Amino acid sequence: MRIRAGFTLGYECAQSTPMLLMLDIHPSRRHDLLTEQVLQFDQYVQPRKYTDGFGNSCTRIVAPPGLTHITTSFDIQDTGEPDEVNWGAIQHEVQDLPDEVLVYLLGSRYCDTDKLASFAWSQFGYTAPGWGRVQAICDYVHNHITFNYQNADSTRSAYGGWIDRTGVCRDFAHLAVTLCRCMNVPARYCTGYLGDIGVSFVPSPMDFSAWFQVYLGGRWYTFDARHNFPRIGRILMATGRDATDVALSTNFGSAILSRFEVVTDELVGVS
Structure with missing residues (x-):
């Protein structure tokens, strides 16, 4: 499957403003x-x-x-396969996790595990790891959050999303990541492109999407609490503890x- 993706973003600055951008696809x-x-x-900058x-x-x-416009457009090959499902993937004991995975058990800015730990164990403690x-x-x-x-x-x-019961894809991801961490499942936040591929067309403007990954059976697997079924054509841009780590732009001023335009389309009949 061939997918064409890209964006046009416009940022208006009153003065010279340092910015950190996370707009490339993941390595x-x-x-x-x-x-x-x-x-x-479209303006002179010296990107590093x-x-x-x-x-x-x-x-x-x-x-x-x-006003500075930032654009990109590219074609990428995708397997066309939905997110992998592996019901046999085991949950590791905390003491057996790799050192670099432990950070994804900890609370972070948007994943306030301390506020949801008691609820998580009361709600999911009966489930098999x-x-x-x-x-x-x-x-x-x-089922708990309504997309709007x-x-x-x-x-x-995450706690705010749990209380408000409404939000967007990042709220679904933050709450799911937080509840996983509360249950000792390492979980990290993901952002990227997810077009209407393999699903019914959605008339609303295209946007970037948020989902999450968990560490089971010695590797990372993709989950998506908003859509809650395997999707086709994800293009990962970044992973981190929560939305802070993967913000499209961080402005120091x-x-x-x-301007915000995103494109993610399957190119049918193009090899």
Whole structure:
């Protein structure tokens, strides 16, 4: 399957503003690229690439005063297979986890495990450790939160989503990640492209998407509490503890997002 993806983002700055961008695809997907994936700027900037502590590809710029557009467009090869399901994947004892995985058991800015630990054990303590436990958490979150773009709140934590029972894909992911961590399942937040491929067309504008991964059976598996069924055509951009670590842009000064367009389409009949 060939997918064409990309975006146009516009940032309005009152003065020169340092920015950290996480807008490249994840290094693990680079080998699937059929065309180059390059960030382009319509203003003069001097982008500098680096890899962060989570293995994500990042870009540093100083945006000039005024409006700066950032664009990219690329084709990528995808298997066309849905997210893998493995009911036999085991949950590791904490003492057996690799050192680098332990951070994904800890609370973080948007994943306030201390507020949900008691509830998590009362709700999911009866479930058998492993894939079934994570699926039970996804089922719960999927039914507990109602998706509504109008109720997006960039300051809402997992506990806030649990109380409000409304939000967007990041709220589903934060709550599911938090409940997994409470149950000693390492979980990390993911962001990327997810088009309407293999599902009914959705008339609302395309957006980036959030999902999560859990560490079971010695590897990371993808779960999605918002959609709650295996999807086709995910293009991973970044992973981290929560949305803080994978923000599209982090602005060290005033920067207003004035344009936001995302494209993710399957190219049918193109090899």
